[in-house]
Ligand SMILES: NC(=O)c1ccc[n+]([C@@H]2O[C@H](COP(=O)([O-])OP(=O)(O)OC[C@H]3O[C@@H](n4cnc5c(N)ncnc54)[C@H](OP(=O)(O)O)[C@@H]3O)[C@@H](O)[C@H]2O)c1
């Protein structure tokens with residue numbers, strides 16, 4: 573099963589909004605076939621593994637990280653393929669919570685005389701399927717909230733100007749994330765002050781992330797890099813619903829290829845849940861928020877972070893700048909680990925249960 577998980581992870585960034593799935597077929601003590609879901613629309617893991625195993629799948633055990641599908645989706649049901657190959661046992665790490673699968677896959681296998689076991693490495697399966705389950709249960713994408721701060725807690729110098737705090741190792745981690753998520757969100761202030769591109773550089777690109785700016789009053793100028801490159805990489809601006817007085821600004825941005833989406837407002841600002849729901853409706857599974865202190869605090873206060881990546885650089889920025897405020901009892905709800913990235917530290921917090929039940 574561990575091998576099946578390693579294989580499944582290879583699909584990360586390519587299979588979404590499907591879940592990552594791996595499959596290993598074992599006969600006696602030998603692996604006779606293995607496979608994983610490679611990209612959205614491609615065959616499922618079981619099909620690749622069965623193909624590789626050929627006739628050796630007969631009487632074998634199939635280890636799958638997720639319940640095999642028993643319905644016809646983009647591809648024919650995997651249960652049928654397992655039954656046709658005369659597999660004897662199926663071991664699945666977890667059942668599929670999608671309503672069209674849930675339990676149906678197992679029932680079909682059992683009805684065909686295949687012995688089914690579930691729950692093996694269940695924690696790992698839950699961790700692997702977090703974005704998939706978050707979409708299903710919460711109708712929003714999985715959110716990774718990231719920022720960098722100095723050792724004294726500040727995110728930017730008092731003058732508010734852009735400042736590269738962290739080193740190359742941290743940058744590489746961020747670029748790898750950018751290269752696999754569906755969207756990268758920034759606040760209007762960061763878009764204006766930092767004038768970032770938000771593209772992934774010097775890493776393998778798994779999907780092109782849509783760049784998303786939360787700009788309640790439509791105040792970003794059309795000269796920003798994000799706007800000027802909107803024809804190369806998709807760019808969305810969420811703004812408050814009523815924007816009649818912004819008609820001119822909106823026109824300048826749309827002419828340059830920016831998509832402006834009206835959004836509900838909350839306390840005079842973008843309603844984060846509404847914006848995220850709209851990204852969900854576009855099929856997005858993973859969203860990276862490259863937050864300044866205001867936006868990071870807002871996401872944390874709204875309980876809208878599934879993971880927090882806080883890079884800490886060993887320097888001091890001095891007083892009178894802004895820092896991120898954590899909500900009460902944050903540590904009770906997250907597992908926090910510490911890693912190093914060259915001379916920077918990375919505090920990584922992962923929500924204990926991706927979905928509150
Ligand atoms: N160290 C880091 O990792 C890092 C990362 C990013 C930025 N920065 C620095 O941080 C500074 C900017 O930070 P900031 O705190 O001023 O701004 P920010 O967090 O980047 O963005 C906040 C802005 O987003 C808009 N916004 C829209 N909806 C919102 C909502 N629901 N909640 C909160 N904000 C919402 C608001 O502007 P409107 O009301 O006009 O919509 C708000 O002022 C810059 O100096 C930048 O260099 C540092």
Ligand SMILES: [Zn+2]
Pocket residue numbers: 616617618640641648649650651
């Ligand atoms: Zn399938």
